[in-house]
Every structure is written in structure tokens, then in C-alpha cells.
Amino acid sequence: MDPAPPAPAIRLLPEEVANQIAAGEVVERPASVLKELVENSLDAGAGRIAVDVAAGGRRLIRVVDDGAGMGPDDLLLALERHATSKVASAEDLVGVASLGFRGEALPSIAAVSRLTLRSRPAWAEAGGQVRVEGGVIREVSEVGCPMGTLVEVKDLFFNTPARRKFLKSQATESGHLAAALVRLALSRPEVAFRYLVGGQALYDLPAGQDLAVRVAGLLGRQAAEDMLAVDEQQGPIALSGLAGLPSLSRAAADQVYTFVNGRFVRDRVLLHAVNQAYHGLMPSDRRPVVVLHLSLDPELVDVNVHPAKSEVRFREQ
Ligand SMILES: Nc1ncnc2c1ncn2[C@@H]1O[C@H](COP(=O)(O)OP(=O)(O)OP(=O)(O)O)[C@@H](O)[C@H]1O
Numbered sequence: 001m002d003p004a005p006p007a008p009a010i011r012l013l014p015e016e017v018a019n020q021i022a023a024g025e026v027v028e029r030p031a032s033v034l035k036e037l038v039e040n041s042l043d044a045g046a047g048r049i050a051v052d053v054a055a056g057g058r059r060l061i062r063v064v065d066d067g068a069g070m071g072p073d074d075l076l077l078a079l080e081r082h083a084t085s086k087v088a089s090a091e092d093l094v095g096v097a098s099l100g101f102r103g104e105a106l107p108s109i110a111a112v113s114r115l116t117l118r119s120r121p122a123w124a125e126a127g128g129q130v131r132v133e134g135g136v137i138r139e140v141s142e143v144g145c146p147m148g149t150l151v152e153v154k155d156l157f158f159n160t161p162a163r164r165k166f167l168k169s170q171a172t173e174s175g176h177l178a179a180a181l182v183r184l185a186l187s188r189p190e191v192a193f194r195y196l197v198g199g200q201a202l203y204d205l206p207a208g209q210d211l212a213v214r215v216a217g218l219l220g221r222q223a224a225e226d227m228l229a230v231d232e233q234q235g236p237i238a239l240s241g242l243a244g245l246p247s248l249s250r251a252a253a254d255q256v257y258t259f260v261n262g263r264f265v266r267d268r269v270l271l272h273a274v275n276q277a278y279h280g281l282m283p284s285d286r287r288p289v290v291v292l293h294l295s296l297d298p299e300l301v302d303v304n305v306h307p308a309k310s311e312v313r314f315r316e317q
């Protein structure tokens with residue numbers, strides 16, 4: 001009998017490789033990049049967010065905000081894995097109120113693209129800029145820039161051919177990008193959003209809109225007119241938003257927008273509850289149009305279920 005071959009030595013992966021692997025979880029497609037970057041802008045308290053995409057996000061995804069910004073030291077730290085300003089301890093994970101908390105998004109995106117990060121906080125006179133290619137820092141410089149942050153992601157998956165191959169057509173990826181933007185813009189009607197596709201403005205939504213006006217801007221005036229306001233408190237859960245008349249029904253649940261504490265979630269329990277509410281009002285193969293915001297004590301929901309955070313667990317589910 002042949003002796004067993006020697007076991008390969010165990011070794012720590014180089015950081016670039018570890019980041020590429022982590023990127024596989026966070027950056028599924030261009031729309032995931034858009035979502036992560038805009039969530040960072042929202043967490044930074046932005047009042048205005050501009051998003052530019054080109055070629056289905058493969059060539060360009062740029063997010064510019066007027067949020068708190070980062071100082072020069074934080075700029076480099078932000079690109080390190082597990083570096084976050086949003087939680088500091090395990091206890092903080094219980095009841096986390098920010099959209100991000102894993103400290104994974106920026107390094108993951110930087111590992112699989114050519115990324116420029118430029119930022120200036122209010123207290124700094126000059127801004128800082130870092131250029132990264134496939135996770136390797138190429139340039140750190142001082143630049144003049146307005147307060148806030150710009151993240152520009154070019155050539156997504158240029159160094160991960162396997163991932164690139166799984167991208168769908170430009171039209172399909174553009175659809176996913178727009179859908180991600182719509183969810184984010186519905187999550188915060190008070191924040192201004194500008195969305196440009198190949199240089200053309202698709203959405204230009206001013207700040208301070210109420211939900212109905214925002215819904216009209218994103219889903220169309222007719223849809224907004226055929227929706228009724230919902231405002232209820234049930235135990236620890238406050239429910240508010242808009243529910244479509246049965247006549248607005250659709251073949252898919254693609255316009256069932258449910259948000260938990262300002263985060264879009266696709267949750268089985270919530271989807272079921274929505275379908276139940278419309279039971280008997282529309283054919284069983286039709287789905288309603290709803291935009292519903294649930295607010296509850298963050299300690300009652302666990303968002304640390306999946307890297308993309310689109311699933312949650314409710315305590316006492
Ligand atoms: N637009 C921005 N404005 C200000 N600070 C930002 C911005 N984007 C990122 N940062 C800073 O960089 C850090 C790292 O961002 P990153 O998205 O990688 O992690 P996170 O948001 O903390 O967690 P997650 O991985 O869950 O998104 C953030 O914690 C924040 O301090």
C-alpha cells in the first residue's frame with residue numbers, strides 16, 4: 001500500500017487573496033457595489049447622494065455624497081478588512097443601528113476593481129485620495145475636494161475572470177442596478193438621490209420628499225395614486241408606508257418593498273404577512289405593490305445573518 005502523501009502545509013493566505021475570497025460574498029454583481037457604497041453614504045449622514053453608472057456597472061459605478069467624510073488616516077484604514085467605525089465590540093452587534101457594521105465592503109470591492117476613494121471631513125482643509133487596483137494601493141495623495149466622499153469603482157472583476165463570466169448582459173445588470181437604487185431611495189425619502197446611467201439622469205429626487213412623492217418619482221405617478229397610507233402600531237412594531245390597491249397587482253413580488261429600521265429586507269415572514277393581508281383581494285397568483293417601513297427596537301432584530309444583510313431574524317419570530 002502506498003503511504004499517504006504528505007499533507008500540504010497550512011499557511012495564511014496573502015491579504016489580497018483573502019480579500020478576493022471575501023469579495024465573493026459581498027460583491028455578487030455591480031448592484032451589490034452600488035448598494036454597499038450608498039449604504040456607506042447613508043451611514044455617513046449624507047443629505048445628497050449622486051450615483052453614476054456606465055455599461056451595466058462594469059465600466060463605472062461612482063457614488064458621491066456630502067456626508068461626514070474621512071480624514072487622511074481613516075482613508076487607508078477604511079480599506080482594511082474588519083475596519084469599521086460603526087461597531088467596536090460584540091455587544092454593539094446587538095441592536096446595531098447603522099446599515100454597515102462588518103468592515104468588509106470597501107476592501108472587498110477594492111480587491112476586485114480599480115477603486116478611487118476621495119474624502120474630506122469638515123475639519124480638514126484638504127481632502128485625501130487613495131487609488132487601489134485589485135487590492136493593491138497604487139497612490140495616496142492630497143486633493144482639493146468638497147466635504148464628503150467620492151468612491152469610484154472601475155473595471156469591476158477585471159482581475160477575477162471567473163466572476164466576470166457570471167455577469168449577465170449589460171441590460172440585465174442595469175436592471176439590477178436600478179432596482180438597488182430604487183430600494184435605497186425608497187428607504188430614505190428625506191435624502192436627495194441623483195442617478196445617472198451613461199451620463200443621462202434617470203432619477204433626480206430632491207431632498208425632504210415624503211414617501212408618497214418619492215414613490216411617484218420612482219414607481220410612477222399612477223402607482224402612487226393607487227396606494228393608500230398605512231400607519232399602525234402593533235406592540236413593539238410601528239408600521240408605516242403605502243399599500244397598493246388590489247388593481248395594482250403584479251405577476252411577481254418585485255414591488256413588495258419591505259424595510260426594517262430603514263434597511264431593505266427580503267424576508268419570508270414579512271412577504272407571507274403581506275400576501276396574507278391581500279388574501280381574497282386579488283387572484284392567488286398575483287402580488288401586491290407595497291412600500292412598508294417597520295420600525296422596532298434594533299435589539300429585537302438580528303441583521304448579522306448574511307453578508308449582504310438582506311435577511312434578518314426577528315427575535316420571537
Ligand atoms: N461614504 C463614506 N463616508 C464616510 N465614511 C465612510 C464612507 N464609506 C466608508 N466609510 C468609512 O469606512 C469604513 C469602512 O467601510 P465598509 O463599508 O468597508 O465597512 P462598514 O460600512 O463599516 O461595514 P460593512 O462591511 O458592513 O459595510 C466605515 O466604517 C466608515 O467609517
Ligand SMILES: [Mg+2]
Nearest residue numbers: 036040100105
Ligand atoms: Mg459599509
